Amino acid sequence: MFTMGIDIGSSSSKVVILEDGxxxxxxxxxxxxxxxxxxxRVLDEALSKSGLKLQDxxxxxxxxYGRSSVEESHKQISEISCQAKxxxxxxxxxxxxxxxxxxxxxAIKLDSKGCVxxxxxxxxxxxxxxxxxxxxxxxxxxxxxxxxxxxxRATEPATVSSTCTVFAxxxxxxxxxxxxxKENIIAGVHQSVASKACGLAYRCxxxxxxxxxxxxxxxxxxxxxxxxxxxxxxxxxxxxxTTAALGAAIFAFDEVIGANK
Amino acid sequence: MSRIETIISELxxxxxxxxxxxxxxxxxxxxxxxxxxxYYAPEEIIHAAGLLPVGIWGGQKSISKARAFLPPFACSxxxxxxxxxxxxxxxxxxxILFPVPCDTLKCLxxxxxxxxPVIVFTHPQNRKLEAANKFxxxxxxxxREKLERILDVKITDEALTKSIxxxxxxxxxxxxxxxxxxxxxxxxxxxKRHAIIKARSFMEKSxxxxxxxxxxxxxxxxxxxxxxxxxxxxxxIMAEPNEVLEILKENxxxxxxxxxxxxxxxxxxxxxxxxxxxxxLAKWWQEFDGCSLATDAKKSRGPMLIDTVKSSKxxxxxxxxxxxxxxxxxxxxxxxxxxxEAGIKSLFIEIDLETTSFExxxxxxQSFSEML
Numbered sequence: 001m002f003t004m005g006i007d008i009g010s011s012s013s014k015v016v017i018l019e020d021g022x023x024x025x026x027x028x029x030x031x032x033x034x035x036x037x038x039x040x041r042v043l044d045e046a047l048s049k050s051g052l053k054l055q056d057x058x059x060x061x062x063x064x065y066g067r068s069s070v071e072e073s074h075k076q077i078s079e080i081s082c083q084a085k086x087x088x089x090x091x092x093x094x095x096x097x098x099x100x101x102x103x104x105x106x107a108i109k110l111d112s113k114g115c116v117x118x119x120x121x122x123x124x125x126x127x128x129x130x131x132x133x134x135x136x137x138x139x140x141x142x143x144x145x146x147x148x149x150x151x152x153r154a155t156e157p158a159t160v161s162s163t164c165t166v167f168a169x170x171x172x173x174x175x176x177x178x179x180x181x182k183e184n185i186i187a188g189v190h191q192s193v194a195s196k197a198c199g200l201a202y203r204c205x206x207x208x209x210x211x212x213x214x215x216x217x218x219x220x221x222x223x224x225x226x227x228x229x230x231x232x233x234x235x236x237x238x239x240x241x242t243t244a245a246l247g248a249a250i251f252a253f254d255e256v257i258g259a260n261k
Numbered sequence: 262m263s264r265i266e267t268i269i270s271e272l273x274x275x276x277x278x279x280x281x282x283x284x285x286x287x288x289x290x291x292x293x294x295x296x297x298x299x300y301y302a303p304e305e306i307i308h309a310a311g312l313l314p315v316g317i318w319g320g321q322k323s324i325s326k327a328r329a330f331l332p333p334f335a336c337s338x339x340x341x342x343x344x345x346x347x348x349x350x351x352x353x354x355x356x357i358l359f360p361v362p363c364d365t366l367k368c369l370x371x372x373x374x375x376x377x378p379v380i381v382f383t384h385p386q387n388r389k390l391e392a393a394n395k396f397x398x399x400x401x402x403x404x405r406e407k408l409e410r411i412l413d414v415k416i417t418d419e420a421l422t423k424s425i426x427x428x429x430x431x432x433x434x435x436x437x438x439x440x441x442x443x444x445x446x447x448x449x450x451x452x453k454r455h456a457i458i459k460a461r462s463f464m465e466k467s468x469x470x471x472x473x474x475x476x477x478x479x480x481x482x483x484x485x486x487x488x489x490x491x492x493x494x495x496x497x498i499m500a501e502p503n504e505v506l507e508i509l510k511e512n513x514x515x516x517x518x519x520x521x522x523x524x525x526x527x528x529x530x531x532x533x534x535x536x537x538x539x540x541x542l543a544k545w546w547q548e549f550d551g552c553s554l555a556t557d558a559k560k561s562r563g564p565m566l567i568d569t570v571k572s573s574k575x576x577x578x579x580x581x582x583x584x585x586x587x588x589x590x591x592x593x594x595x596x597x598x599x600x601x602e603a604g605i606k607s608l609f610i611e612i613d614l615e616t617t618s619f620e621x622x623x624x625x626x627q628s629f630s631e632m633l
Contacts, residue, residue: 065620080628104621116632121625123584123611124618205601 003256004057005248006043006073007082008066011102011130012215013038015046016245017057021253026050027242033102034066043072059252063244065103077251079244080108080119086247087211087237088114095207098197098226098234099244100216102130107200109207120200126165128196130216135165136189139172140182144219147186151221154187161192168192186221194225206230213240265448268476272469273456279315279463283353286313286465295408296357296377297462298366299338300498300522300554301384303542304358305428305532306405308466309420310412312355316462317342318523321502324615330372336586337614338498339365346375356380356411358404362554363588380407386556388547397543405539421538431466432528434473439518439525441480443573446488446515448480451506454516458524491633492517494569496562496596497581497589499523499612504619509579512630518573520566521581526552553588562592563599570605576633577606584613606633 002025007014011033017026026046032038047053054060054072062073063082070076083099088110097108105122126132137144158180161168168189175185193216201210210232216222217240227234237243253259262270275282283294294313297304304314319341327343335343345351354377361367362384370381382400385393405416438457442449449457457476461469490513499521500506509516519525530549535541550557551565566578578600583589593609600607608629610622 065624076627078624078628078631080624081631104624116628118606119625119628119632120609121621124613124616124621 001058001253001256002052002056003249003252004046004060005082005086005245005250005252006039006060006062006067006070007064007079007242007245007248008039008062008070009033009064009079009101009215010066010104011134012241013042013066014064014242014245015042016242016249017046017050017052018246018249018253021250021257024246025052027239027246029241034064034069039066039070057252058256061248061252061255063248074252075255077248079104080106080121081116082244082247082251083213084108084110084114084116084247085250086243086245087213089246089250090237090243091209091211091235093209094211094235096201096204096210098201098210098212099214100128100130100193100197100212100222101214105129105197105200107197107204109204118204120203122196122200127161127168128193130214132165132168132193133189133216133219133222135169136172136186139169140176140185140189142182142186147190148220148222148224150183150186151190151224154183155181156184157187157191158184160185160188187225190219190221190225191229193222194229197226198229201230206232208232209235211235211237213237213243215241217241263479265476265479268472268479269449269453269457272460272472273453275463276456276459282463283313283315293353293355295412296351296354298342298357298359298370300360300362300552301527301546301549302358302360302382303401303404303539305421305424305538305542306401306408306416307358308424308427309416310408310414312412313463313465314358315354316459316523317351317357318459318462318499318501319614320345321614321617330374331369334585335365335369336498337584337612339369341614343369343374346373349375352376356408358382360384362386363586365587378407378411380404380411384546384555388556389558394540394543394547397546398537398540401539401542418538425532425538425541427467427470429531431461431470431473432531434470434477435461435525435528437477438473441477443492443515443517444485445480445483446490446492446517447486448483451500451509451514451516452503455500455503455506455524461527462523488515489513490515491576491630492574493608494518494520494566494573494575494578495524495581496520496566496578497522497612498583498586500579500581501612501614502616505581505610505612505622508619508623508626512626514579514626514630517575518569520551520562520569522552522554553586553592560592560595563596566596567599567603567605577608577629579629580607580609581612582609584611 028046030042062070067076099106307314319338326347551562
């Protein structure tokens, strides 16, 4: 039996196809999100790579910011529940999840069964999100994929505000103008993201194992900064951008077999 | 339309259009209205003068002109109040009563841009001393004198005592309404509940009492049906705009009790008995606890909320955090920890009167519903 999870975020679209609730048949990502061609393209790609049809899916569940606009889905579940489900499936020892996506930062606390005990989200502010890194990457002329490498070479991280993306951008511009090395600025940018995410994690109560997911988890500079701030190791979920879609696919499987509460 | 629907519709209409409520009152009595700024004021003095006390709680509004006078981190209510006073919205009020229990109100009271006369008074924060009662009674005496001068009326002790009785009756009926509404969430959804309570800010209280009393009686005559959704207690300053309550409704939540400054905090305590009406009004402030704006060395808000959760058989608390409200933000970590210790689940949502996008609130509320 196949089930599908579709996670439509603000800046990317993800699909996971699951066989019998256990085997990941496809896990596709397209780096454009809700309101774009991303949702359709990622769906087509996942079906094409798996050789399956939409009709082969016993159930489809949508999640993410654009969850209510996915016509193919039978149900919508919030990304917080789906992240918890997906991450716990991959890392059963997870107790705290830090999820940083395009426009949201979330800290989620799990119980020993992987159920959400508490969660906190960022306010309506881009600071500390993937969008914040996008802006900094453009100003610094360093691609997102290269930022972790630059960070690893930093000798003296610069101070970058975590209050506001626009202020932080002008800080970065003036630091560049003052000749501060990009490596140090990028390490400062990562610390800024970490301080925002850790603020939410502290509210939740930090308990190990700590797992990071969401697109920003691919930037190991952010992962290092969060680990340093929390003074604890941080595990990056496998394929961290697709964990919510995976969770949605598991929920879909559970619903088909009647395992949900 | 049933009698219940008619009463709800009338109260909702008043709640949504305070300007019309003021105009109707003027037509009916020939008398005007006095504005009452948040959060707590001796409205009874205005009532005793024969005028209509009208709550000033801001509104859903885009902010532009107010930016010239307020810092961006002033709370959302005051941003919208400033915007509307600059637009002349409050200029037809005979006067404005202005308590100053927080820094933002204190500063705003000194830069009112409307044309109506403003009467500022102070709530003492060393509330549990007898001196606090004497101080506040004296403040209220000055408020009465200023109102008498501005309105050219005499406000007698007798009239004031009568108004206190009318207000206490309204408080009692409102407490009954809150309890009864909790048993009928299929009829009194979060939006209707809010409108019924909010209407009291724009109505002569004995009229509001009569309507809510009838509503209570009509509701009680109906059978109580099983409710399959989740029951929550709201805490904070206010739960607006209505979109927030709509999201709660869509996700199957019923509001079974509240600790909102705009709602139950206004009527959970009666004005106590006594010979001097101004002293009685002052004593209300001393006996009032569990509010971020009233200094409380015992920090009893958390335990009070926990009791409310138990007595209303609620599943959880929804914290409606007014954006940039310092007193509420300071209280939050204290009662949050108490909730955790008591095993009470809570959801934090941000209240911003300027916002028109509610996606984050939707995600939070849906996640919370899935979590419970």
